[in-house]
Amino acid sequence: MNLLDSLALEHTSKIVLLVLDGLGDLPNAARRGLTPLEAARTPHLDAIAAESALGRLVPVAPGVTPGSGPGHLGLFGYDPLTHLVGRGVLEALGAGIELKPGDVAARANFCTLDGAGIVTDRRAGRIPSETCAQLVAKLAAEVKSIEDVSLLLQAGKGHRFVAVLRGLGLGGAVSDADPHREGKPVPAARALGPGAAHEKTARIVNAFVQRAGALLRSESPANGLLLRGLSERPSFPGYRERFKLRAVAIAAYPMYRGVASLAGMDLVVPAGERAADAVAAAEREWAAHDYLFLHLKGTDMAGEDGDFDAKVAVLEEVDAALPRLLALAPDVLCITGDHSTPVPMKGHSWHPVPALVRSPVCFADGHPRFHEKACRAGSLGTLASKDLIAVLLANAGRLDKYGA
């Protein structure tokens, strides 16, 4: 057991982690060098800032831009460099599939094969999502299982779908059934690790590709399929076990509920994507939980779109919902992001993410606003995201002293 887990105490205090996805940003030359957090009118956030310790979180390591999986695992207190989540598993979680321990998931594509079995289009002409759904339904009806392994298929956008193998003795260390470029045949999947589990998975995958190929033979252009990113749902010790916390994830998007499920959190779908919806859900979950993770996606979407005004608008909408969240009187409130998504970059970045922690013993910096520049010199310092949970537990009175 690691240090933190060994120090965790039972307590009645409550922690709220409000994650504004992609929160961090850059000074914007077109906006007098302001960031969206600086430009937004956020009176409630300002009041919280003055009572908070400010600081910054480094999601994975200096210079390293995280995806959503590593970004959130870090915030939850799981080192994203040692708690690995495969591509297929993340895709399945993002598609809302509730993976069970031992499940192996893959990202899948329909593709076009020529008469000799050569891949001529890895995306099958980007077939419409409706066609994809029909083909997936056909495969699901015809190939329910192979050996003693069930197949779960879920259609995605365009040519994409997710395949999950559920059964005993499967392993995720299996190579892709995907040549990764046109002009080559689909390679057989093969075990990449020792032991029968990976061999079994490879065998099932290859049988599935064969049987699906036969079922798709008369289709055009989607007469074949590719599977990649095969990976096993990892099994991490959960929040109850590690931190003695009854945790709940309130997130409109399946991906974030999925990652939270890996930490053993209860999962709640709010009524909508807005901050007020998440806060309403928090009100309902309050009595039954000690740790409430609220995920809001709008900041990241605005950043990805390169839309400064939209990011400002989301922040102001979040601000408007804060009084109701404060009315719940969390003992510890943390507001931060899983990574930066700067408007000028239109994508995730490596920049440290602004963070605030508010509690009666947080060492309030007394700074009148919460933004990237204020956070550079705050009392929280610059932490690895994975260390945030320790600070939250400490502020909640939930960590024992180390040593006498």
Next chain:
Amino acid sequence: MNLLDSLALEHTSKIVLLVLDGLGDLPNAARRGLTPLEAARTPHLDAIAAESALGRLVPVAPGVTPGSGPGHLGLFGYDPLTHLVGRGVLEALGAGIELKPGDVAARANFCTLDGAGIVTDRRAGRIPSETCAQLVAKLAAEVKSIEDVSLLLQAGKGHRFVAVLRGLGLGGAVSDADPHREGKPVPAARALGPGAAHEKTARIVNAFVQRAGALLRSESPANGLLLRGLSERPSFPGYRERFKLRAVAIAAYPMYRGVASLAGMDLVVPAGERAADAVAAAEREWAAHDYLFLHLKGTDMAGEDGDFDAKVAVLEEVDAALPRLLALAPDVLCITGDHSTPVPMKGHSWHPVPALVRSPVCFADGHPRFHEKACRAGSLGTLASKDLIAVLLANAGRLDKYGA
């Protein structure tokens, strides 16, 4: 392969790392508490600072003062605690000897022995460098090889020289042929590691000490020799392999080219020691390289001399050369040092080193000057030197996202 290497992408962007050796300093009581960087008139550096992320680098670990080898290995992205370079190897690199993989190098001294073979003066009365050169030439002429191993000898200052063993099957884990104090005989070198390679090296070293002793018998006072710091040239994965960078080191002093050679950089000797010479060399190397490391020694020399005005003068000379460097339009420019050499200490120190990183996405702090105090609260934060390369690669668009 480590995380960073696995994320490195091919790109056309260019990175300049300008190292002002021993850059960091302390507030100087005799100069109204200013550091040399504060006191210097540096209009071009000031302009760069305003567009840069400021921060500080910790060369090895808090409180640890690095030598030139670890200081630069860190800046290059090689953890100096795990990428070890032996004393003999560093001495040989500093002497300008181009070591090949497998070479074993040693620091050597002429010494004085009495009739019973007892060391009476470990420095042979500090003979003049000319005498040392004559004796080294004599040894080199008479002892070209032992068994199948070639000997390369190069005279240094006073009683010092460097000995390199070149041949197959050598190992560097060999004890010193040096009692480390007077009044004792020269101990035989012995293998410190398992395997025939270290045994072979010890045998060659002992044979060399014997044969040299015979050749020096009639000399006075330098009638013996000592060898220490035996070490094998390490073989690290280079910049091309690790980071997909075509890298060049532009350095007037052999030591810094030598350490850069361990990272697989191309090596260029500028026409002189001044900043303008290094920049002129950078202009010539621009087209053929993606990463240009420019080393300037003057700041360190002034610090070692305890000469505040000289350090200021070097900084102002560097400042004058910056417009030509900027005219090359590097995508990422980093200016920092390998360690601090504070004027009041007249030597290397452990203090974090000021650093700036300038790129369109660096998170410019907008600070009007670049100095130790401004860097304490910059957006770059305080990083381990070994993590700098990740930030440079990220700013250059040369790092893939980690995880989905």
